[in-house]
Amino acid sequence: AQSVTQPDIHITVSEGASLELRCNYSYGATPYLFWYVQSPGQGLQLLLKYFSGDTLVQGIKGFEAEFKRSQSSFNLRKPSVHWSDAAEYFCAVVPLRNMNTGFQKLVFGTGTRLLVSP
Amino acid sequence: DGGITQSPKYLFRKEGQNVTLSCEQNLNHDAMYWYRQDPGQGLRLIYYSQIVNDFQKGDIAEGYSVSREKKESFPLTVTSAQKNPTAFYLCASSTPRGDYATYNEQFFGPGTRLTVL
Numbered sequence: 001a002q003s004v005t006q007p008d009i010h011i012t013v014s015e016g017a018s019l020e021l022r023c024n025y026s027y028g029a030t031p032y033l034f035w036y037v038q039s040p041g042q043g044l045q046l047l048l049k050y051f052s053g054d055t056l057v058q059g060i061k062g063f064e065a066e067f068k069r070s071q072s073s074f075n076l077r078k079p080s081v082h083w084s085d086a087a088e089y090f091c092a093v094v095p096l097r098n099m100n101t102g103f104q105k106l107v108f109g110t111g112t113r114l115l116v117s118p
Numbered sequence: 119d120g121g122i123t124q125s126p127k128y129l130f131r132k133e134g135q136n137v138t139l140s141c142e143q144n145l146n147h148d149a150m151y152w153y154r155q156d157p158g159q160g161l162r163l164i165y166y167s168q169i170v171n172d173f174q175k176g177d178i179a180e181g182y183s184v185s186r187e188k189k190e191s192f193p194l195t196v197t198s199a200q201k202n203p204t205a206f207y208l209c210a211s212s213t214p215r216g217d218y219a220t221y222n223e224q225f226f227g228p229g230t231r232l233t234v235l
Contacts, residue, residue, distance in 0.1 A: 009158065043122075043208055043226035044161075090160060105176075106224060108160035 004093050006109035013081045014117050021076040021112050023091030031093035033074040034106070035065055038088045047089075050074060061085070086116045120145045122227035124209050129232045131196070131203070139194045139230045141209030148213060150192035151224060154178060155206040164207075167192055196232060204234045 005024045013019050025031060032051050036044040048059025055067040065076045074091060091109040122143045131137045141150065149168045153161040163176030167186040181200025186192055192211075196203045210224040 004160075041127075041229065041231070043228045044210075045226070046223055049223075104222075105163065106161075108162075110158055110160045 004091055004107055004109040006089075006091055006112050008112045009110075010113045010115065012115040012117055015083050016080050019076075019078045019081045019085070019114070021089050021091075021114070023074045023076065023109060024072050025074070025091075025093050026072065027093065027095050029096045030067075030069060031095045032104075033065075033067060034092040034094075035059065035063070035074075035076045036090045036092060036108075037061075038090065038111075040087070044090065047076070081114075081116055083116045083118075086114055088113045122209060122211055122225060124207075124227040124230050127228070127230060129230055131232065131234050133234055134198045136195055136197050137232065139196065139207055139209075139232070141192045141194065141227060142190055143192075143209075143211045143225075143227075144190060145211055145225065146189070147211035147225075148189065149211060149222075150186070151210040151212075152176075152182075152184065152192070152194045153208045153210065155208060155229075161208065164194065203232055206231050 003026050007022055034049045035047040037047050038044050047063050048057050048065055050057045050067050057065050063078050065074055067074050088111045090111045092106045094104045125140045151166045152164040154164055155161050162178050164182050165173055165176050165184045167173035170186055170189050173184050173186050181197055183195045206229050208229045209227040212222045212224045
């Protein structure tokens with residue numbers, strides 16, 4: 001079945017340490033790829049997106065993500081985590097087959113909750 | 119400042135009652151969406167509207183209804199037919215797509231947490 005998988009439900013990282021959040025997708029063609037962040041009780045904010053071109057994408061708040069076609073992955077990274085990064089992170093895709101229709105449906109993963117320890 | 123507002127932030131409902139969640143945007147966006155978020159399940163699309171006076175069912179429309187009489191507003195009614203309505207509801211909006219190769223970012227509101235007592 002076509003889907004977006006975030007295998008880690010929770011991750012705890014020490015402040016100042018590096019972070020990598022995993023995302024895998026299972027679609028025949030590379031979809032459009034996104035990472036969103038959600039602070040507790042809040043809406044979602046777009047961190048970064050990948051459509052084509054350079055496979056290393058820079059986003060806001062010091063985040064970056066790397067698209068790896070061979071692994072069907074789009075992992076999110078940050079070299080040094082701050083306490084304010086504690087939030088839930090969602091990977092999402094727009095399947096390319098939807099691009100020819102009038103509506104581009106976002107398909108979300110189940111999210112990874114990031115905890116930052118002092 | 120332009121943005122999306124959702125009200126109320128917290129909503130409590132007795133079983134068997136209908137309740138309406140408000141979503142207003144001043145971004146001049148044509149398209150609006152409603153999502154439901156449950157712990158461990160990500161976001162699921164309830165309804166979407168690409169233009170005034172038109173809307174379409176998403177993946178989990180049963181037990182919900184919407185209207186789109188104004189460009190700025192897209193209220194969601196949770197009816198008594200919705201079997202498990204307790205959840206966090208998010209509204210979003212975007213500009214309409216240009217050509218097939220473009221994607222227009224969805225902007226999200228702060229959400230409404232609905233609890234059925």
